Amino acid sequence: MPEVSGTEEDVMSKLPAEFPGAIREIRVTRPKVVKVVIDRKDLLPVCSFLKTDLGFEHLSCISAVDWKDHWESVYHLYNYTTGTTVQLNAVIPYDDPSIESLVKLWNAAYYHEREAWDLMGITYRGNPKLERILLPKDFRYHPLRKDFPQETERQYISRRKLKTGGR
């Protein structure tokens, strides 16, 4: 039986060896889940290494997160053979919300990136059609950003919010 690559030990050992200096943080958060934090410029090489050499063939999800001082684009990659997940957090500076697109590697990225741009406003360079997907075409904002006002002020007031004035 050929040796199955793509277990969590494989990722923990091979990924830092292949990209010295690029991995900001790597740790096993729970069995079969590895969390990796990288900078946005290393996204494409790291992802193509994970896909071709370690067998992470399924791009499950792309989520964009607004941390108020920086952005993060979070990729959940999955290995169908070993059942391992890699959660890849790519850090993006706040003043320039853009990152390479992954459409070249996974076509699944096409819709996820469109959605992330639509709701969070992160530009994915190289996406063939970065247009509104869930919101109307003439919508002018990116509503999942933290500076987009919530409707709480008039609809939903918790007791704690009344006390503290909300955030």
Next chain:
Amino acid sequence: MVEFWVNMGPQHPMTHGLWNMRVKIDGETITDAEPEIGYLHRGYEKIMEVREFQKNVVLTDRLCYVSSITWSHAYCLACEKMMDVEVPPRGQWIRVISLELQRIASHLMWLAAYGPDLGLLTGLLWALRERELFLDLLQLLSGARMNQNFPRIGGARNDLPPDFDKYCFKIIKHFREKLDEYESLFHDSKIFRMRTEGVGRISRADAINWGVTGPNLRACGVNVDFRRLEPYETYDEVDFEPQVWKGGDGGDSYARFMCRFNELEESCRIIEQAVKKIPEGPYRAKAPRRAEGEGFARTEDSRGEALFYVIGDGDDRPYRVKIRSPVFCTMAATPIMLRGYKMADVVSILGSVDVCVGEMDK
């Protein structure tokens, strides 16, 4: 010949909801297609940021009204991973039972919609008749026919009602007899087979690359079932067979139909084992109000892989929630399934994908 675009939707009997499939046709042949979605976007991820963790369960129910328990369960599971809450065994078994009941109800709703798409009106009436039995079971369990609001972060809302196993056995025994009738209605119908076999093919590599999951991926012959591959709750203790298409290259409408149809029987098997094996004890653990950190959980929803990614910042409300909807990703791959087939096959292909607009548009 001149090629032109035809809108199938937003109001079309095929769409089962509000979305638009634009197909480019050359005569009768489809040369290109483009889904247009977003008509039902309600801004779930934004709304959830201002509700408390436990209160979001009622929202996630409404993601897909056909299979609400599977969705609120996926959210609860992600929150439990973040908060490090361990669900007591009885709670896990109750969840397994409710999940599988919901899966059967969801698949029967799909069958009821797929039948009349292809001219089998009897399929609608029969499947909805049997679906009502499973909704009765869910009502017995949780008090509501639909949108049950049943899972909780840390367990389930209430215990099993008395004699629940007897009702389950009775209904499943009745349902098995009806399944044989379904087989003669669908599998033996020559028209149904002609309209589904060899239509809407997607290759195995394409399906994985485009992020197709669930029964649609298993129809391509890929043995991926998250209940088996990454067992959550107590799925590692029950004996069931993930339904994978084994007859040839597959990936067509008929293979997708068969995988879903056979899952009905597998879910019955899981429920039978679960109500026998369920231990005594508490069914709900206490979950903290506030949480910090991040957690994600993926479950095998009735339509594919459901993933919730929840981030907490120490407040009693999530900082960010990301919902990965299986239909949203499958929708990206539908142009590949459609290209090269006839205009009349659109209904057969998109019906077999099992679209639920509520979860697709979030």
